[in-house]
Amino acid sequence: MSEMHPPLPPFTRETAVEKVRAAEDGWNTRNPKRLSLAYTIDSKWRNRAEIFEGRDRIVEFLTRKWERELDYRLIKELWAFTDNRIAVRFAYEYHDDSGNWFRAYGNENWEFDGNGLMLHRHASINDRPIKESQRKFHWDRNGPRPAHHPDLSDLGL
Numbered sequence: 001m002s003e004m005h006p007p008l009p010p011f012t013r014e015t016a017v018e019k020v021r022a023a024e025d026g027w028n029t030r031n032p033k034r035l036s037l038a039y040t041i042d043s044k045w046r047n048r049a050e051i052f053e054g055r056d057r058i059v060e061f062l063t064r065k066w067e068r069e070l071d072y073r074l075i076k077e078l079w080a081f082t083d084n085r086i087a088v089r090f091a092y093e094y095h096d097d098s099g100n101w102f103r104a105y106g107n108e109n110w111e112f113d114g115n116g117l118m119l120h121r122h123a124s125i126n127d128r129p130i131k132e133s134q135r136k137f138h139w140d141r142n143g144p145r146p147a148h149h150p151d152l153s154d155l156g157l
Helices: 013-029 032-036 055-068
Strands: 039-047 050-053 071-081 085-095 101-112 118-130
Touching: 013 032, 013 071, 013 085, 032 055, 039 055, 050 055, 055 071
Parallel strands: 039 118
Antiparallel strands: 039 050, 071 085, 085 101, 101 118
16 A cells, blocks of 8 residues: 555645645654654655755764764745645755754745655755844744744744
8 A cells, every 4th residue: 555645645735734744743753763764765856966866865864964963953934835846945054063052944846746746856055143032933942843933924934
């Protein structure tokens, strides 16, 4: 039986928003193996300058990422959608092992198969150093962004 990862395409505005929030929640777990299950076994990624394919590579990539990007917190927001594609903008905050804080801004383009698994992920991301006092993402690091926490538009990002 094929893996299913609802909501499934074709997307409506409501289901696209639901898919984006599910992705945000998954990334905020910082659990590479669990998160990789939202992607097809042969999912193709472009993340910054890295291009790779497959769940094993996704797990390797995310493991490396979260070893460097400490106290990671992410917010994603729907930008546009079609039947099986979604575009999002996002921002995340993290610090390095020296205590330097950053906010990363980016855009992603996603394409899904009929089971709701992501076939393609193309991400463009820029990092900006910030002071710890400039952080805007404040919630328990071991959970999803609370429903009452402002989104990117509310934060002026």
